[in-house]
Amino acid sequence: MRTLGDVGEFGLIARIERAAGRPRGRGVVLGIGDDAALLRTRPGEDVAATVDALVEGVHFRWDRDAPAAIGWRALVANLSDLAATGARPLGWLLALAAPGSLPLARFDGVLRGMLAAARAFGCPLVGGNVAAAGETSLTVTALGAVARGRQLSRGGARAGDRILVTGTLGGAALARARADRTGGRVRHAPAPRLAAGAALARLRGIGACIDVSDGLEADLAHLLDAGAGGPLRAELDPARVPVPRGFHGACRRLGLDPTALALGGGEDYELLFTARPTAPGAAALGHRLGVPVAEIGRIRRGSRTPAGPPPRGWRHFAD
């Protein structure tokens, strides 16, 4: 079985370059192979930049996740952050750290998944770094462009805002739970809401926006924390949180709490945003965004109950 150590650092870089091909699109001035990549925005645009890592044993397990699915998620997590800013993708960089003993077939699978997502969502690989390490990690930096002053951010929620979410929640958590129960592979290929984010950035009356990566409650807490004008709390109606078709039945069969999964499960990569009362209704917003939108609650003035449970969701270094 061939390993990373067999092809070596420069062999690996050449392998990545071959698989990625020459980046298309006028945004890439200088791609893989130089000290820095060079990207071009259009006049009047700012550059959005985000970084995220998937670590072996923490974010993925070779025995549970298909290599291509790991790669797909690594890229989608970052593209979703661009979507939450309203940016269009310009390009991405890969920092791969892995042991020399990593089977090349695993690496190739991860790369295939990353490049499939890169092609699907129009974000070419433009550079990166490979380094030997004791465990495998994939650190992806995604760069995008957004019209000046039109970006979405976490810090725009106000008391009175309606809380809305695209698509459905809980599907990723259900897929993970099912794989855990059955010992099978996780079958879930999330998509970043890039077109919806870009459309949202062009609308008036939008407050804050974040992508649901940690889980609805956890990410909503980020919006409340970042909101201005005094402490904010959320009135959420769990019954209105949209879930995938067949979700309740599947949860019942697996003995899972559907509400916990929908409110606490991460990695759905939907957009969670607030809108002023005067902004269009959920159906009209869904039409503009090209994706179903549900209204699930309201932002209110006041502190969250200190005695209440902490928001459900993913947290690093937590016991």
Added chain:
Amino acid sequence: MRTLGDVGEFGLIARIERAAGRPRGRGVVLGIGDDAALLRTRPGEDVAATVDALVEGVHFRWDRDAPAAIGWRALVANLSDLAATGARPLGWLLALAAPGSLPLARFDGVLRGMLAAARAFGCPLVGGNVAAAGETSLTVTALGAVARGRQLSRGGARAGDRILVTGTLGGAALARARADRTGGRVRHAPAPRLAAGAALARLRGIGACIDVSDGLEADLAHLLDAGAGGPLRAELDPARVPVPRGFHGACRRLGLDPTALALGGGEDYELLFTARPTAPGAAALGHRLGVPVAEIGRIRRGSRTPAGPPPRGWRHFAD
């Protein structure tokens, strides 16, 4: 002893935000704390992006490297890539992966070193990611801006070009060797040649440029590989490779080969570049770049001798 696990993911992010302070400069539209950072270039500029990782046990050792020195190097390695492109820094993102058991004091030291370099070289921290992992790694993405069409790249060397280098080489390798022999800490705080790179990007008659991160021979090989118009080789005069004051004596005392260190030692972060015969001489270039410049050889047409030894220098996954 407090650890990362004691402060948790969001406590750690808050700690980083506090230490970094609010980024200054008009280039940062949106800094730490949102889904993506937003950076602004000036009209007519492209965005340069580079990523590099320092991995525990591979690039640094807690018992040999002072935490602040590790952090400094993590940032300088990336800023040096921006320098080699001729870019001015816009901002950087940190992807930290570390075990929850990492002593907070070590993390604080690393962070202090990174932020010291960030301030010294005018590149504010604008975002990042923290993740639990089995080993510590610091993945830094640096973003810069360069006037369109004026960027330096690896791919500009031509037969007949003179080979030049800024500053001195071998100092970093000597410091590492000394620390290995004495069991002491590595004392070496390299600086990225940002001003020199930016000045070089404005000059005419410059061929290719790269920073000396892997070692002179290894990085020169990258320039030869990236050159156009048929295979290229380098005629290098080892006696003209500039070394730090007292370098030969120090090597002699430690029983080290000074030529091997100067030609093979990495992490000096000097700029290695080529210039057309008609470009100014080394002294005049040094004056324009604000740093000593030495001419050390010539680019020639023809293949490198296949029987010769491979270039000395750092390579990942090598035995």
